Amino acid sequence: MTKAHDGCFEAILNNLDALVYVADMESHELLFLNRYGRHLYGEPAGKKCWQLLQAGQTGPCSFCSNPLLVDAHGEPAGVHVWEIQNTRNLRWYECRDRAMRWEDGRLVRVEVAIDITESKRIKEELAAAKLRAEALAHADELTGLDNRRAFVSRGLQLFHHASRHGRAISVIMFDLDHFKLINDTHGHYVGDRVLIAVANNVRPLVRESDILGRLGGEEFALILPETRLSEALNVAERLRATIADILIENGEALIRCTSSFGVAACDHGSKDLDEMLCEADDALYRAKEFGRNRVEYCG
Numbered sequence: 001m002t003k004a005h006d007g008c009f010e011a012i013l014n015n016l017d018a019l020v021y022v023a024d025m026e027s028h029e030l031l032f033l034n035r036y037g038r039h040l041y042g043e044p045a046g047k048k049c050w051q052l053l054q055a056g057q058t059g060p061c062s063f064c065s066n067p068l069l070v071d072a073h074g075e076p077a078g079v080h081v082w083e084i085q086n087t088r089n090l091r092w093y094e095c096r097d098r099a100m101r102w103e104d105g106r107l108v109r110v111e112v113a114i115d116i117t118e119s120k121r122i123k124e125e126l127a128a129a130k131l132r133a134e135a136l137a138h139a140d141e142l143t144g145l146d147n148r149r150a151f152v153s154r155g156l157q158l159f160h161h162a163s164r165h166g167r168a169i170s171v172i173m174f175d176l177d178h179f180k181l182i183n184d185t186h187g188h189y190v191g192d193r194v195l196i197a198v199a200n201n202v203r204p205l206v207r208e209s210d211i212l213g214r215l216g217g218e219e220f221a222l223i224l225p226e227t228r229l230s231e232a233l234n235v236a237e238r239l240r241a242t243i244a245d246i247l248i249e250n251g252e253a254l255i256r257c258t259s260s261f262g263v264a265a266c267d268h269g270s271k272d273l274d275e276m277l278c279e280a281d282d283a284l285y286r287a288k289e290f291g292r293n294r295v296e297y298c299g
């Protein structure tokens, strides 16, 4: 290798769109820093890597990659790729580090660090957007409760568990009474406010392990794992009374609404979700027939 070659390689390193440096692995002394790095952090002469490249260090960094760059015999062990947020400029870098023998035989760390701040931000935004999209796909747009698809899919898991372990499980369906009249009298927007108020009042009354969904229109349903008929009837009665107490103001008008409930229960997980939704729906139909604002059950 000639001096001319050395100059060429240095010129290439200085023109890279990446930080490149070489540091003695024992003393941490900086032996080389390319122009990209000098532009960011200043001149390396007489400095140790932790003094120039990081902020607030009084010694080698706790995250120094040196131990990962050598094998059990202390010889270069290949490339170590990692990400770090620099403490001086707070930008994120993907670092590719490796140990190598310097021209005088000592071990040095060569690091090539690419600024990934923007791509990391975009990746994080995409991941957050994906989470939001997934949540939206499962949520009823108006009330934020599970939509029918999410309700059924999560409900099937609860029923699977109940059937496998022979556990009790209950289903409650409820439907607002004469809701069409509220829409017709006060308008669809006020009807929406009633549906939201019902969801917000019912949500705090159900357990974390229950699944509460809006199946469509003014029809809601609840699946209660580990719950027998008597307990489910108590829950339904509590929800009925809570909904009957909701008061919605619309200008001068005060709007109340009641709801009818159908409950189905199974002590040993021997029924499936469809079967119990049908039973709860039949009971709900009876509650409507018998005068509304009441709880009926299948048992």
Ligand SMILES: Nc1nc2c(ncn2[C@@H]2O[C@H](COP(=O)(O)OP(=O)(O)OP(=O)(O)O)[C@@H](O)[C@H]2O)c(=O)[nH]1
Binding pocket: 142, 175, 176, 177, 178, 179, 180, 181, 183, 187, 188, 189, 190, 191, 192, 195, 216, 217, 218, 288, 292
């Ligand atoms: N505001 C609003 N209304 C809805 C929504 N979805 C369905 N509806 C209305 O809900 C009403 C349901 O009416 P019905 O099925 O006759 O039931 P109901 O008037 O509650 O009568 P009963 O159930 O027999 O007590 C209809 O007027 C639908 O247009 C919604 O998202 N928002």
